[in-house]
Amino acid sequence: MAELNLWRQRLGTVPESVWEHRGLDVLILADNDLTELSPRIGELGRLRTLDLGHNLLTAVPEEIPQVTDFLYLHDNRLTELPGSVARMDRLRYLNVGENQLSALVAPSGLVELRAQHNRITELPQDIGRLASLREVWLGGNEITRLPDSFAELGHLRVLELRDTALTEFPAQLAELPRLRHVDLRGTRVRELPEWVARMPSLEKLDLRWTGVESGGVLETLERQGCFTLR
Secondary structure (H helix, E strand, C coil): CEEEECCCCCCCCHHHHHHHHHCEEEEECCCCCCCCCCCCHHHHCCEEEECCCCCCCCCCCCCCCCCEEEEECCCCCCCCCCCCHHHHCCCCCEECCCCCCCCCCCCCCCCCCCCCCCCCCCCCCCCCCCCCCCCCEECCEEEEEEEEHHHHHHCCCECCCCCCCCCCCHHHHHHCCCCCCECCCCCCCCCHHHHHHHHCCCCEEECCCCCCCCCCCHHHHHCCEEECCC
């Protein structure tokens, strides 16, 4: 595997010579104070992993190649993602956390999605098409509800909604047979519906800094072996 690791080199800009490495599988440009990215990145058509995290990027060029495994864009100043990201059908992991995104773009083949601490108020209505999703991390956004199609994410194992604007335990979770961990810390959820005790795979439920008090549902979960935090 051909890799070029330029992590924390204080580059400021990406040297033009980087774009000559057309056989690269892995390119790491994290933590370099980058403010822009050349459209020439599209010349790196074999990339499996691209790490642009911890920079100062305000935009990503539409020419970004079809990364197949891991794409890190976290901790930048992005307000939107190019449409080409949505077309990365083979991408498995996407991290766009700690930006200024108001809308979420999610390729269909994702296994893990991290979009914490943005300005997202709602998820795509068709998020249920992401049939392979196993982990979703959305904490620190102003999300008030989940779309109905969220109930179609049958392979989901981990859901993190910490410090969002939720006021109710999402009803869509009742349809997720493999869901193991749910994090609702710091939300406005005040009570748990009875069906939560019947979630077949739930192993951990974090309710710290919410208004949920001890009661029958929590006691039932604990008897069943679910680790609850409140």
